[in-house]
Amino acid sequence: MADQHRLTVVTKGRGSIDITDEVARLVRNAPAGSGIAHVFVRHTSCGLAITENADADVRRDLETLMQRWAPDGDPAYRHDMEGDDDMAAHARSLLTGVSISVPFAEGRLLLGTWQGIYLFEHRTQGQQREIVVTLLG
Known part of the structure; x- marks a missing residue:
């Protein structure tokens, strides 16, 4: 049995946004008692990650690494x-x-304990992002 939802997230530009609570709310109301929450973002210039939720420096450091790995304006x-x-x-x-x-x-x-679900916005300008959450159970 599958239960599907869409979330809209408005970003302010490059950075990470914690979406754990939104996904957890959908799971709390899921008809299935157990299963898999599949989270998918419908865009090619942002992404999803499970990472540290206790120290925001982790996400800032990940952004620093991404700047090194994929710099803006590379000729x-x-x-x-x-x-x-x-x-x-x-x-x-x-x-x-x-x-x-x-x-x-x-x-x-x-x-x-220290994991959260994050939308990583990779564009410098704010965007409206659509996330599909499918609960399979």
Whole structure:
């Protein structure tokens, strides 16, 4: 049995947004007692990740690493139709990925103590992002 939902997240530009509570709310109301929450973002210039939720420095450091791995405005990029951050955002999306799966039971996500689910915005300007959450149980 599958239960599917859509979340809209408005970003303020590059950075991470904790979406754990929104996904957890959907799981609490799921008809299935246990299963998998599959979370998918419908865009190619942002991504999803499960990472540290206790210290925001972790997410800032991840952004620093992404800047090194996929810098804005690299002259080797051919794809720059939407600006200097265009190709870098697509590359960063590959690094973070566009989907994650988290098991749930008894109406709760089975994340580890220090884990959270984050949308990583890779564009420098704010965007409206759509996330599909499918609860399989």
